Amino acid sequence: DGGITQSPKYLFRKEGQNVTLSCEQNLNHDAMYWYRQDPGQGLRLIYYSQIVNDFQKGDIAEGYSVSREKKESFPLTVTSAQKNPTAFYLCASTTAVSTDTQYFGPGTRLTVL
């Protein structure tokens, strides 16, 4: 089955710790995106990548980092510099041709204790 997977589904972190959220896709999509969603809010773009070994900051990149070493994988690290990391994180991917129709993973809910 083709799709996007995110892991873990739920993640708890103590303040001051870095954590990495996984996002993998087997759709052969070129572009991948990370969004953050807070209660009552829309999706806000953290980082995106159009091709391997290249990525751009979104609207709220501070306190986050990413890598794109493989086409299939786009992990997101939430660093201790992120002041309010508790949120629902969604990964998405698109083909280069139809960039706007995004396919989303199931999300990771991160809670900082």
Added chain:
Amino acid sequence: EDKVVQSPLSLVVHEGDTVTLNCSYEVTNFRSLLWYKQEKKAPTFLFMLTSSGIEKKSGRLSSILDKKELFSILNITATQTGDSAVYLCAVGNQGDKIIFGKGTRLHILP
């Protein structure tokens, strides 16, 4: 600054009613407008609109775009409890970014 504004933010109706959700936008170099349905987790794609005045339909759902007035509506007729969800509107620009609205939370009462 690019923005997408959805209204209402929440809506409660009875099963069988028709609802209209609104989305207005101010986005530089508009390319497309998208509607998503989000139930518990991942948003699922509903429609992509690029041309004014052309209605897209899928069952009881339909949507239309007005590029002159910079808005779109999503209509749901004969609503069912399974339509309860958050409906997200998003606009893509020529710079490969997609800007999301805050969503409309729709609750259908049986």
